[in-house]
Amino acid sequence: MSRIAIIGGGASGVICSIFASKKNDVTLFCCDDKVGKKLLVTGNGKCNITNLKNFDMAYNTDITKYLKKFDQMQTIKFFSNLGLVTYSDQEQRVYPFSNSASSVIDVLNNKLKKCGVDVKLNEEVICVEQLKNKFKITTTLQSYIYDKVVVSVGSNNKLLEQLHIKYKPFSPSLVSLKTKEDTHSLAGLRLSNVEVVLNLNNKKIFEKGEVLFKDKGISGICIFNLSAYLARQNNYNASISIDMMPSYTHEKLLNLLQERLKCDFHNAKEFMQGFFNEKINNNILKTCKIKNEDKITEKNICQLAKAIKQLKFNVIGHYENNQVKSGGILLENLTAALQYKYVNNLFFTGEIIDVDGICGGYNLQWAWTSGKIVGENI
Numbered sequence: 616m617s618r619i620a621i622i623g624g625g626a627s628g629v630i631c632s633i634f635a636s637k638k639n640d641v642t643l644f645c646c647d648d649k650v651g652k653k654l655l656v657t658g659n660g661k662c663n664i665t666n667l668k669n670f671d672m673a674y675n676t677d678i679t680k681y682l683k684k685f686d687q688m689q690t691i692k693f694f695s696n697l698g699l700v701t702y703s704d705q706e707q708r709v710y711p712f713s714n715s716a717s718s719v720i721d722v723l724n725n726k727l728k729k730c731g732v733d734v735k736l737n738e739e740v741i742c743v744e745q746l747k748n749k750f751k752i753t754t755t756l757q758s759y760i761y762d763k764v765v766v767s768v769g770s771n772n773k774l775l776e777q778l779h780i781k782y783k784p785f786s787p788s789l790v791s792l793k794t795k796e797d798t799h800s801l802a803g804l805r806l807s808n809v810e811v812v813l814n815l816n817n818k819k820i821f822e823k824g825e826v827l828f829k830d831k832g833i834s835g836i837c838i839f840n841l842s843a844y845l846a847r848q849n850n851y852n853a854s855i856s857i858d859m860m861p862s863y864t865h866e867k868l869l870n871l872l873q874e875r876l877k878c879d880f881h882n883a884k885e886f887m888q889g890f891f892n893e894k895i896n897n898n899i900l901k902t903c904k905i906k907n908e909d910k911i912t913e914k915n916i917c918q919l920a921k922a923i924k925q926l927k928f929n930v931i932g933h934y935e936n937n938q939v940k941s942g943g944i945l946l947e948n949l950t951a952a953l954q955y956k957y958v959n960n961l962f963f964t965g966e967i968i969d970v971d972g973i974c975g976g977y978n979l980q981w982a983w984t985s986g987k988i989v990g991e992n993i
């Protein structure tokens with residue numbers, strides 16, 4: 616039986632502790648006052664623990680071989696064995712039946728207790744030193760000696776720096792984007808069923824769904840997912856265009872607009888009423904440099920169709936609150952059991968590894984998968 620220190624009481628550290636405790640004496644260090652605190656804010660407080668969809672395209676890198684060891688079905692079974700009842704929604708996102716993240720934390724905490732894991736709360740690890748065949752862990756309270764160490768600290772890079780471990784710098788992902796264009800007049804508006812295209816390095820990346828306007832930028836699941844591509848390149852300069860009527864081809868929309876010319880509309884404002892929300896109508900007219908009181912004529916039709924199908928924004932940065940960070944230790948520097956190739960008995964789990972996913976439960980799935988793999992193999 617080895618003495619193991621697991622640093623970080625988040626999703627991956629907790630599941631790792633549960634599996635590692637089957638064969639080892641495990642201590643879990645957490646700098647918060649309770650384990651899994653971040654889980655409380657996931658999935659809008661509901662905790663979207665995984666997703667039943669195929670994982671192709673969900674991550675920045677191919678993690679099929681890891682998922683084969685612990686995939687979404689095994690994750691659901693694991694939680695079910697802990698007593699958690701789950702359901703999946705139309706998007707195949709899996710949540711606790713209670714719709715409350717605290718149910719997930721409760722069942723994990725119960726299991727940690729049953730497994731005899733020594734949970735040290737409010738204790739931040741500030742230094743990990745390699746001794747001959749052992750590790751010295753120094754926390755804000757005292758020092759300890761362990762045989763093996765697992766680093767599960769999310770995107771906190773302090774220990775990586777202290778251990779002189781190479782990693783890809785972290786960049787905020789699943790984050791709202793700031794735009795050059797002033798979006799103040801649209802703030803609070805939600806557009807559903809739109810198609811959003813990110814133009815990045817001559818490539819087009821498509822997302823369908825909902826966009827939410829903020830004071831100085833854009834948000835919503837579509838935008839979060841597109842932000843992942845920007846984060847992976849650590850470059851938040853790109854252009855985004857929104858097709859507000861993706862179910863209409865350009866020609867069909869031209870026809871619709873032509874037909875409206877035949878109606879007895881007083882002015883441009885009236886012409887646009889019945890299309891979108893007033894804020895968007897104003898924005899479209901502004902983009903086309905048409906005043907509310909102007910009369911819409913044949914020559915405006917193409918302009919309007921373009922504004923409706925290609926509402927353009929220039930991205931110039933990101934907001935502060937991100938859900939995950941892209942970057943971390945490259946998988947190529949870790950063994951199949953996620954042990955650092957250059958230091959024996961030093962393991963990593965979760966977000967600190969350079970694996971990041973889009974919205975929908977994929978990031979937590981990586982936390983469960985990586986935590987289980989290390990816990991079982993350590």
Ligand SMILES: Cc1cc2nc3c(=O)[nH]c(=O)nc-3n(C[C@H](O)[C@H](O)[C@H](O)COP(=O)(O)OP(=O)(O)OC[C@H]3O[C@@H](n4cnc5c(N)ncnc54)[C@H](O)[C@@H]3O)c2cc1C
Pocket residue numbers: 622623624625626627628644645646647651652653654656657658659662663664665738739740741767768769770771774937938939964965966967975976977978979980982
């Ligand atoms: C608002 C929000 C919503 C999200 N929603 C979802 C969602 O619905 N579905 C999904 O899949 N993902 C979601 N995520 C992402 C998900 O939370 C992360 O991918 C996941 O928590 C990563 O797990 P982890 O174990 O790697 O790190 P974390 O969960 O970040 O845990 C790290 C832990 O380590 C502790 N720690 C850090 N440094 C030290 C230290 N030096 N000493 C001791 N302890 C330390 C921290 O306090 C923390 O407890 C969301 C994230 C946010 C912020």
